[in-house]
Amino acid sequence: xxxxxxxxxxxxxxxxxxxxxxxxxxxxxxxxxxxxxxxxxxxxxxxxxxxxxxxxxxxxxxxxxxxxxxxxxxxxxxxxxxxxxxxxxxxxxxxxxxxxxxxxxxxxxxxxxxxxxxxxxxxxxxxxxxxxxxxxxxxxxxxxxxxxxxxxxxxxxxxxxxxxxxxxxxxxxxxxxxxxxxxxxxxxxxxxxxx
Amino acid sequence: xxxxxxxxxxxxxxxxxxxxxxxxxxxxxxxxxxxxxxxxxxxxxxxxxxxxxxxxxxxxxxxxxxxxxxxxxxxxxxxxxxxxxxxxxxxxxxxxxxxxxxxxxxxxxxxxxxxxxxxxxxxxxxxxxxxxxxxxxxxxxxxxxxxxxxxxxxxxxxxxxxxxxxxxxxxxxxxxxxxxxxxxxxxxxxxxxxxxxxxxxxxxxxxxxxxxxxxxxxxxxxxxxxxxx
Numbered sequence: 269x270x271x272x273x274x275x276x277x278x279x280x281x282x283x284x285x286x287x288x289x290x291x292x293x294x295x296x297x298x299x300x301x302x303x304x305x306x307x308x309x310x311x312x313x314x315x316x317x318x319x320x321x322x323x324x325x326x327x328x329x330x331x332x333x334x335x336x337x338x339x340x341x342x343x344x345x346x347x348x349x350x351x352x353x354x355x356x357x358x359x360x361x362x363x364x365x366x367x368x369x370x371x372x373x374x375x376x377x378x379x380x381x382x383x384x385x386x387x388x389x390x391x392x393x394x395x396x397x398x399x400x401x402x403x404x405x406x407x408x409x410x411x412x413x414x415x416x417x418x419x420x421x422x423x424x425x426x427x428x429x430x431x432x433x434x435x436x437x438x439x440x441x442x443x444x445x446x447x448x449x450x451x452x453x454x455x456x457x458x459x460x461x462x463x
Numbered sequence: 464x465x466x467x468x469x470x471x472x473x474x475x476x477x478x479x480x481x482x483x484x485x486x487x488x489x490x491x492x493x494x495x496x497x498x499x500x501x502x503x504x505x506x507x508x509x510x511x512x513x514x515x516x517x518x519x520x521x522x523x524x525x526x527x528x529x530x531x532x533x534x535x536x537x538x539x540x541x542x543x544x545x546x547x548x549x550x551x552x553x554x555x556x557x558x559x560x561x562x563x564x565x566x567x568x569x570x571x572x573x574x575x576x577x578x579x580x581x582x583x584x585x586x587x588x589x590x591x592x593x594x595x596x597x598x599x600x601x602x603x604x605x606x607x608x609x610x611x612x613x614x615x616x617x618x619x620x621x622x623x624x625x626x627x628x629x630x631x632x633x634x635x636x637x638x639x640x641x642x643x644x645x646x647x648x649x650x651x652x653x654x655x656x657x658x659x660x661x662x663x664x665x666x667x668x669x670x671x672x673x674x675x676x677x678x679x680x681x682x683x684x685x686x687x688x689x690x691x692x
Contacts, residue, residue: 271603305513343634386633390657391644391656391658392659398670398672400684406608406610408610409604410567410569411568412608415688418614419672434645436616437613437614438619442617444676446617447672447673449620451669454665457665
């Protein structure tokens with residue numbers, strides 16, 4: 269885990285009981301996690317009355333350092349000993365290290381879910397709907413009498429947040445072919461989970 | 464159900480019986496077959512029978528349906544039969560229309576014979592036309608079915624099992640996914656779509672589509688298929 273000097277300086281300031289008393293430390297820690305994980309996080313998360321006495325520049329610097337560190341730790345799936353080592357290097361006392369690790373542990377799952385959801389992927393199928401029809405005639409051809417299916421796949425694009433649909437028609441044989449192939453895929457998925 | 468033949472149509476088709484007399488005149492002068500076919504060896508003098516000529520027209524008509532008009536064939540035929548190229552074209556188009564309308568409506572043999580009877584052709588010509596209709600009906604219906612408005616239709620599906628191990632934003636993941644390549648075709652062009660889904664959705668898709676297939680076997684659908692014919 270490579271962290272910049274700015275992050276280290278921020279943490280060193282955070283470690284100092286003179287700049288951040290224990291109440292302020294708790295508040296800042298909570299604010300850092302909240303602004304990352306809470307979707308409705310208020311922009312004024314640092315506007316707490318108990319943080320007013322601290323220089324806003326220092327406050328912002330430490331908040332940014334904490335947030336950066338939390339993301340890096342989450343990305344690399346850091347364990348408690350990695351966290352402790354780094355925080356010790358930044359001159360954190362035992363109590364503050366414990367506090368940080370507990371807070372991190374409580375939010376670990378949400379953090380990893382959030383990080384896992386970032387990224388590009390292929391359009392994702394979310395649902396399928398189908399329609400069975402019986403074709404009787406067209407203006408070009410009378411007396412058709414044949415069943416047909418219309419299948420629509422609901423698809424979600426991760427980056428554009430659009431929801432295009434893919435529709436296609438197929439005969440009964442073609443649908444059987446399609447279902448057969450999807451069943452093969454799911455069987456091989458089952459087998460892979462048993463390895 | 465009888466076919467309705469317009470006056471213009473009857474005129475065009477009236478050319479066919481005349482082929483008989485024209486054919487007689489052409490005896491001994493031409494090689495078998497015309498149009499784009501290979502020339503027979505020199506010295507062959509097969510007489511152009513009436514049946515052969517009408518059959519040939521039938522063949523041209525079906526080719527016209529498959530591939531569109533070929534003016535060269537009309538010219539060749541017109542020369543050999545001593546008639547204008549327009550007459551040949553109208554004759555072919557008349558025959559084509561007769562065949563497509565009959566195939567579209569899927570009329571029975573009896574109805575076809577009754578419809579053609581109105582034209583006042585000879586017994587032999589009527590039989591020939593009926594045979595032409597029956598022989599080509601299935602193919603013509605296939606061609607006509609391609610004219611219907613259509614959505615992209617399913618062609619093939621390829622799948623692949625993937626497991627995402629890491630990404631730029633998160634290391635050490637195990638995220639299974641199924642990548643699917645769906646081949647669709649519309650009006651002759653093929654296109655493919657590459658999609659992805661997770662295992663839970665895959666099972667859901669299989670379950671839903673199996674239900675769709677089961678529907679065809681229910682009493683309701685069976686009754687509809689049985690009774691609407």
